[in-house]
Amino acid sequence: MPNLQITALILWLVPWVGIMTAYFLSAQAGEIPSCFPHLDGCTSISSVGRHPPGFFIFKATMLPVAAFTMIYWKLCYDWLAAMGDTARWQNSAMLWLGLLSSLALIPYIVFLGSEGDVYRLLRHYGTTFYFGFMYLAQALLASRISALAPQGTLAVSITRLKVAMCVVILIGGLIMAATDKVIEDDKEIENISEWLVASMMTFYPFLTWLLWRDSGFETGFTVRNG
DSSP states (O other), rough: OHHHHHHHHHHHHHHHHHHHHHHHHHHTSSOOOOOHHHOOOOHHHHHHTTTTHHHHHHHHHHHHHHHHHHHHHHHHHHHHTTTTTOOOHHHHHHHHHHHHHHHHHHHHHHHHOOOOOHHHHHHHHHHHHHHHHHHHHHHHHHHHHHHHSSSTSSSHHHHHHHHHHHHHHHHHHHHHHHHHHHOOHHHHHHHHHHHHHHHHHHHHHHHHHHHHHHHHOOOOOOOOOO
């Protein structure tokens, strides 16, 4: 297994290094507006990876992230088992939701920038299942950590932050859904919500790594002869 800290840092930093690099390249090329998208909502995350040269950076960084996300959820499952968690069906549901969210991200990345109704449909369902399954997996993980964290420890504070982030992410998702139905010209609000929700979702694994470190969780390979 990769180093725990490296896995967490990859899932936190690499997406944003890749996305923001792709954004600046696409903005410099005149393919998208130039602004601070987290606050101005002038463009969506998908737009930064639709056209060269940002297209290449976006795909080159996000595909490995999808693979490392699968590793992350397996580590979460192993960590809960090592902590003595007995809620196996919840942990299994968390693991499979996390793995399915990672798989859903792949067609979105691969077909981003492709023209046609089929590709558009694949991208739409890819992002829908990615965000939906990822949120449910994160909520289940937060629930199990809340049940296991000893009172008065660093883990409690981190867990509360995780729960608060799940609430904010849910609100952001509801805003995106509501503005699409209620407000005609809602792209700026939808884009801002998308950037902020994605930022929190990528920060989530780093908080998990802090819990791994606090609990002394380690992982690695073993070889058994004969």
